[in-house]
Amino acid sequence: MKAARLYEYNKDFDVSVRLVDVPDPEITGPSDVIVKIGGAGVCRTDLHLIEAVWQDALGDPALPYTLGHENAGWIEAVGSAVTGLRKGDPVILHPLMTCGLCRPCRTGYDMACEQGKFPGLDGTDGGFAQYLKTSDRAVIKLAPGTDPVPLAPFADAGITAYHAVKKAMPFTYPGTTAVVVGVGGLGHFGIQLMKVMTPATVIALDQSRERLDFAMKLGADHAVLAGDDGGVGEILRLTGGRGADVILDFVAENNTPEYALKYLRPARGGTYIVIGYGGVVAPTTLDMISKEINIIGSIVGSSAELTELMELNRQGRVHISATTFPMSEYYRALLELDKGHVLGRGVLVPDF
Amino acid sequence: MKAARLYEYNKDFDVSVRLVDVPDPEITGPSDVIVKIGGAGVCRTDLHLIEAVWQDALGDPALPYTLGHENAGWIEAVGSAVTGLRKGDPVILHPLMTCGLCRPCRTGYDMACEQGKFPGLDGTDGGFAQYLKTSDRAVIKLAPGTDPVPLAPFADAGITAYHAVKKAMPFTYPGTTAVVVGVGGLGHFGIQLMKVMTPATVIALDQSRERLDFAMKLGADHAVLAGDDGGVGEILRLTGGRGADVILDFVAENNTPEYALKYLRPARGGTYIVIGYGGVVAPTTLDMISKEINIIGSIVGSSAELTELMELNRQGRVHISATTFPMSEYYRALLELDKGHVLGRGVLVPDF
């Protein structure tokens, strides 16, 4: 089959990622599942993988491997112990292959599985290909007849936003304000989910007016342009000087953490949730205590959370904005994302 | 009456703090309470106040004012609307004077009162004096006949440790490990409280062997000397490489935050609670998310928490280690604290 694989860390996407022929994956274990890819989301993390940002954190995975960690499609084949899944069933995949036996798996945090594999990320082959091999625990069935292609971004962008929103929930009540930083693939879910799941007033913050218009259509209560002061002045104005009770930072690089600490409410338990990466957050410990701040990291989400999110989508309460590209044009998709030209999320569709 | 007041920001305690005569406080409002000081704890924050560390965070309070934010004694006089308190009742004081009407006061976070005054800290006269004026909301009655003098440190050191331990509780279960950084006035409560309130294994971390011996007597399961590597190696060894699930950092200056991030468990939700101050905590956002870290500021505690803590003391489950100084020797008490010579907490007792 055809697959787009990461060969070397190089900002020139034509050099780093190559479309090559590889053997089709095969069932070898009783819990194996092979999925025919319908759509594979293109994520800023793909750019970061190519840039070697994750190389150390992932333990320097062996190259090449197939990218693509946000996948949906149809069941193609299953192992002997798999029940309830048939060829042709539309499915979306939790991004991790998990053991089911460790404490995280048993306590609702399977995204932190101690034996977890992360196709498309840690050297395990991902979904920029015709077929993907995963395990039965990663499969979430969609309603019969569902088209999985445009849903792929729920598998990572969606679940990551959902997990962060769940962390934000305890800090919201009517009258609180949440700032969603970055109206990209994740942020566009974040805005919708904050409105569905919490009573907070939602301010979208971005550098692009086009994205802010998009944010308002998604349900944001206010949109703030991150100008020279990173939006600090306008957010303080909108909140009557109180600042944001909760921040969901889907960017978290350059100076966004520094600005965030400036518009985070200074009294009792302002909560700054970090979902993006690439920067440093560096409060003084005096600020940490005198303002009693929480800074909370958030990554991916559990398989149960993905199921909940798909239910919200099924109910029509959370929508997706996806732009499809033929998979053979993965280069163009990566480039457009890098330039910030994709509204919502880009999805690769196999055209082989 | 005599009072030790802060006159200027100056490391020479004889210059900065002066024992002077001031008028006795008087009842002027219906909720006023005047307490005859039995004991007033000496806190590292007193040193930091003298060093102007808090000057900005407190809005540059007018000098001079009387220090002493950790007070216990006996009721001397009460305003017309105060019920249930009589002259001679032994009491301990919540460190804040709170309004009772704002949201924090109404939702269990009165230490974040929007109208709060903090005697001994924000320019309001504190307890390094014969008498202190506060409000009825700050008063917690002790059992009749109780000697309030040695209990004073519960009012701030105790409550601050208790509040932090409450924040740690949700992250502990049997098999988890908590590191208590700094076995000083706060840490000596922190160790005991972690053992009483949680099932975590407790590791005490300090630079002094004497303090570590003290920690073991207080119930710590392990004691680690913060040597060249800040204790990182030994903590990783004791936890089988897993790292600490929870850290309560009562120091949080110099390089303790940097070390803490190294021995914090790298998987799913290691929680670093900052109670001390003076330094900076500066994780990369990649570390925040890939390790899904929580960094949580904690300061003081609520009046309900102080009541709970005094109940634990009454039951004999949390003890205090206090060294008393005559209040006229406040200079010596500050100096000994500065040199790290006080085990547990120093308490000034009026000798006028």
Place this chain on the structure above:
Amino acid sequence: MKAARLYEYNKDFDVSVRLVDVPDPEITGPSDVIVKIGGAGVCRTDLHLIEAVWQDALGDPALPYTLGHENAGWIEAVGSAVTGLRKGDPVILHPLMTCGLCRPCRTGYDMACEQGKFPGLDGTDGGFAQYLKTSDRAVIKLAPGTDPVPLAPFADAGITAYHAVKKAMPFTYPGTTAVVVGVGGLGHFGIQLMKVMTPATVIALDQSRERLDFAMKLGADHAVLAGDDGGVGEILRLTGGRGADVILDFVAENNTPEYALKYLRPARGGTYIVIGYGGVVAPTTLDMISKEINIIGSIVGSSAELTELMELNRQGRVHISATTFPMSEYYRALLELDKGHVLGRGVLVPDF
């Protein structure tokens, strides 16, 4: 002034409640507040008070006293220690007069104040009158220019529904179903609040088709007529046999608890929240454990919750359906309520 007072326990409302002249209330304490009543809600509890249902639970209060525990209006006069309130300010009143000093008051549960008085309920004079005396802690200011009259039902019906919905929140996630039993004054808030505050699918259950139509307009996802089987069959059908994850029973008399236990989901933690009263709930302990059921009582709500609720109303997210009656026609209002003829909530408006 004129006041409608409860003179004796008697189902004939003209005998039990009488409109009489009483002295105007006066400021006597520093925290006193006198409110000119704009509107006073009429509640099923008023009927129950008249029927002596509460006589024992309230400690047999001395008669007569003025009814009316759901009040809004304008500030008329304040005591010497009251700040921030001026004559003419529109306000809504938390139903309890609370001490602010006990543990419930200090921990966010002031509706359980250990010294609390409940005007209109426990013998303290309520708001079926031209003026009501309460304390500053009970006053929640409305935005300048707000008409408080139609908002009165938020003070008790609203807050009681809100408090119950807060208890329901931890048990909801996308895919769960909540049943709201009874689309009366409380239920009409309950339906709206469940939709705003939780991601649950909401089923309204009532004996009246008119009320069910009303429920659908309020945002219910489904409406079920409580016919011969109490709606059990239809609820099980709508939930695919799973049953309700959460029930908010605003009726809780006759056989509604019995039916509720039949459509409560039988697996892991179905939660039955009791807000109405008049009946008995009597599960076997075998059912309690084998289905791992929660049965949770809920009453009124805190002052902070009332503030949150008013914010939702201000934002236009929760509406009120109120029918006004001249206060002199209190008899007719009670009668209509008793007959189930009031959609939403009845409000008495002083016409003296």
Place this chain on the structure above:
Amino acid sequence: MKAARLYEYNKDFDVSVRLVDVPDPEITGPSDVIVKIGGAGVCRTDLHLIEAVWQDALGDPALPYTLGHENAGWIEAVGSAVTGLRKGDPVILHPLMTCGLCRPCRTGYDMACEQGKFPGLDGTDGGFAQYLKTSDRAVIKLAPGTDPVPLAPFADAGITAYHAVKKAMPFTYPGTTAVVVGVGGLGHFGIQLMKVMTPATVIALDQSRERLDFAMKLGADHAVLAGDDGGVGEILRLTGGRGADVILDFVAENNTPEYALKYLRPARGGTYIVIGYGGVVAPTTLDMISKEINIIGSIVGSSAELTELMELNRQGRVHISATTFPMSEYYRALLELDKGHVLGRGVLVPDF
């Protein structure tokens, strides 16, 4: 092999349960595990099974089947997909065989697995035998060299008490009182666990002075004999009239629920946790709301909870009191339990 199997519902244990020869269990699936039984606890639920109390709730399981749902021993054989377990490893078994795929399994409630089998209870063969077949998900490894025999009661009595204590934890703080009803196999764990996991004062309630002496040795703060008034008067006296904040009722039959509602604190959120069964709990809905009571069912516990509990045992913080019987004398063990003659828990040890 020899197995003690339930043949018919009959109070005469010699008739209902018979020691017979059955074929040894065999590995048939990739996740199968066969355990050589070291010890199998004898539980009041065994008596209830024999009495047909569970017949309906369990869907009328086919007889005969082997009793014994509280098992520990050594690995005998494993299926092809099982890793990390070797013949001879000492293990304790979570009582359920769970799927790992349903929502309860994925969210930390595997004891509510939608596909779960319960050996010794629901018709699946249990541990009153030489060997037991379960699945890898049910196996919790003990430290090498551990003797599993006396630990068996942790598998059900222990975990059930632990799960209930976890439910009690949010309702405890220093100054609260918990009543543990019934100092039998479960209660003897409950008392210890309440002391280790919470700061509550613990009152043990039982009909037997011998059991109450036992309770005091286990760490109870007070022991109350359930005399004519079910202990109501003494509990109210010990709590200064406040009543119990939390009740863990390990009996929950006859009139214990009725008494419990009498000594449950009448103000704000008294919590009655039902773990035993056989009776009815029947509060009025007026009591439910006016006292704002919680009634919470609790059953078994999750596999993660069993792991936590075994860690507490390993640390020496929770002890077990077990009386062993040769398995061939199962009749005597059941009889002694029925008569209330076993202190702590009885354990059958294969003697074949």
